[in-house]
Amino acid sequence: MDNQTQYVLQVADLQVRYGNVQAVKSVSFGVKPGEIFGLLGPNGAGKTSTLSAIEGLLTPNAGTITVDGYNITSHPLHARASMGVQLQANSFQAELTITEIVQLYAGIYGVSLNNAALQQMLDRIGLADAANRRYGQLSGGQQQRVSLLIAIVHDPKLVLLDEPTTGLDPQSRRALWERIEALRTQGHGILLTTHSMEEAESVCDRIAIIDHGSIIATDTPEALIERHRHDAEVIAVSRKGRITLEDVFIGLTGTSVRA
Numbered sequence: 427m428d429n430q431t432q433y434v435l436q437v438a439d440l441q442v443r444y445g446n447v448q449a450v451k452s453v454s455f456g457v458k459p460g461e462i463f464g465l466l467g468p469n470g471a472g473k474t475s476t477l478s479a480i481e482g483l484l485t486p487n488a489g490t491i492t493v494d495g496y497n498i499t500s501h502p503l504h505a506r507a508s509m510g511v512q513l514q515a516n517s518f519q520a521e522l523t524i525t526e527i528v529q530l531y532a533g534i535y536g537v538s539l540n541n542a543a544l545q546q547m548l549d550r551i552g553l554a555d556a557a558n559r560r561y562g563q564l565s566g567g568q569q570q571r572v573s574l575l576i577a578i579v580h581d582p583k584l585v586l587l588d589e590p591t592t593g594l595d596p597q598s599r600r601a602l603w604e605r606i607e608a609l610r611t612q613g614h615g616i617l618l619t620t621h622s623m624e625e626a627e628s629v630c631d632r633i634a635i636i637d638h639g640s641i642i643a644t645d646t647p648e649a650l651i652e653r654h655r656h657d658a659e660v661i662a663v664s665r666k667g668r669i670t671l672e673d674v675f676i677g678l679t680g681t682s683v684r685a
């Protein structure tokens with residue numbers, strides 16, 4: 427452990443390259459306990475590459491990543507035990523029941539769950555009556571809630587969510603955000619990506635805007651709006667009679683559609 431424990435995640439000068447493509451150029455940011463930090467960027471900006479490096483799915487070309495004080499290169503097991511990753515909903519076997527899936531992942535993380543604890547967890551995500559339903563029979567929103575539950579089954583300090591609300595209806599989205607906000611209240615540090623500027627503006631404590639592999643702004647949504655509300659590019663794309671985070675995002679990253 428080092429002395430950087432005021433952050434659950436520290437990323438310093440991260441670089442990721444795929445052959446000739448420099449996907450992440452020199453990215454640095456930190457996530458504190460009890461904070462929802464949004465990594466926002468257009469398609470191809472480098473968000474997934476950054477998350478993949480943090481998750482240990484790829485080896486960065488340069489930079490340091492520290493999770494709960496553990497360097498992921500020198501202490502990979504401790505670092506990974508301190509983070510929870512929300513897997514895509516289709517990562518789970520459709521024919522297993524919710525109970526079987528949660529028990530399976532709890533086992534992988536070395537957490538023993540008795541029936542009462544499992545029931546309490548399912549109760550918290552509104553699925554207490556569905557313990558024996560097969561995963562494939564759940565709605566998209568229910569599947570997302572199960573995958574979030576699995577991400578935190580080992581009570582990690584850091585939770586990583588890659589576009590957690592994509593494809594959900596408004597009710598399911600709202601329910602998932604409430605769950606994510608509850609994790610913040612419990613002191614987890616949360617790093618998420620989203621393409622919804624509206625959600626980021628209302629939920630994230632701080633955000634970083636990444637474009638072409640570099641972070642071009644980091645702050646609270648309010649401070650970013652305040653700082654850029656008079657930029658000509660931001661005013662030019664404003665549509666609601668007030669400046670929103672989306673206006674600032676498009677003003678800073680441009681109006682051209684990315685591949």
Ligand SMILES: Nc1ncnc2c1ncn2[C@@H]1O[C@H](COP(=O)(O)OP(=O)(O)OP(=O)(O)O)[C@@H](O)[C@H]1O
Nearest residue numbers: 444447448449467468469470471472473474475476
């Ligand atoms: N395996 C790969 N091989 C080559 N290039 C890649 C690979 N993965 C990503 N890239 C490129 O790296 C850059 C960053 O991609 P990345 O997926 O990290 O962006 P992103 O911000 O997550 O985009 P999206 O919002 O579309 O998911 C893009 O130019 C992408 O084409």
